[in-house]
Amino acid sequence: GAFLTRQYGAHDFLGRSALHLGITHRFVSEDDGIDFGDTTTWFASLVKPIYKDYLSTDLTFVAFDHQDDSYDGTTMDPVAGLIDRPSFSGGTSGYLAPSLIYSPDPQIRMTLSALIRVVDPDLGPAPESIIRAGIDVTF
Numbered sequence: 001g002a003f004l005t006r007q008y009g010a011h012d013f014l015g016r017s018a019l020h021l022g023i024t025h026r027f028v029s030e031d032d033g034i035d036f037g038d039t040t041t042w043f044a045s046l047v048k049p050i051y052k053d054y055l056s057t058d059l060t061f062v063a064f065d066h067q068d069d070s071y072d073g074t075t076m077d078p079v080a081g082l083i084d085r086p087s088f089s090g091g092t093s094g095y096l097a098p099s100l101i102y103s104p105d106p107q108i109r110m111t112l113s114a115l116i117r118v119v120d121p122d123l124g125p126a127p128e129s130i131i132r133a134g135i136d137v138t139f
Contacts, residue, residue, distance in 0.1 A: 001025065020045040030070075037067030037090055047101070058099035062115070065092045068123060091122025095130075107138045 001024035008014045023042040028035065045060040068090030077083045099113040115130040 014046070015048070017046060017048040020047070033072030035070045037069045039067070040065040053106075054103055056101040056103070058097075058101055058111075058113075060097040060099065060113075061094065061118075062097060063092055063094040063119065064121075066090050066121065066124075087123055089121070089124030091124075092119055093117060093121040093126040094119030109136045110134070111136075 001022065003020070003022040005021075006019045008017045008019070010016045021042075021044050023040065026039045026041075028038050041062065041064050043060055043062040045058055047056055047058045049056045066089060068087040070087060071085040073085050074082050075085050094117070095115040096118050097113050097115045099111055102110045104110075111132070111134045113132040113134075115127075115132065117126055117128050120126065
């Protein structure tokens with residue numbers, strides 16, 4: 001994977017904020033005739049404080065590019081007869097994720113996010129939306 005962060009000062013175009021970019025790739029090997037497909041994840045995130053260092057907003061776009069899965073063997077199709085087993089999932093899905101971040105202390109960070117699907121995958125299910133609440137504590 002690769003990640004990049006650019007912080008902006010109060011006098012920059014975006015004002016005090018941070019831009020985060022990243023990409024990771026997960027290699028998945030075939031096992032016993034099943035290949036679930038590699039997955040590449042990439043994101044871009046803009047974080048902007050709205051009240052000192054206590055409260056910030058974050059607008060993220062995250063995308064998952066999933067290779068089509070594959071399965072050895074054949075299956076019966078009522079019209080075509082015996083066919084190769086089809087893929088069930090694959091393609092690119094993308095989510096827009098606005099977040100609110102509250103940090104009452106430098107060691108504590110609470111996040112509330114909503115992920116809203118804006119790009120549908122070619123194959124398979126993908127949730128239309130996800131609500132995420134999290135807390136990180138460093139000690």
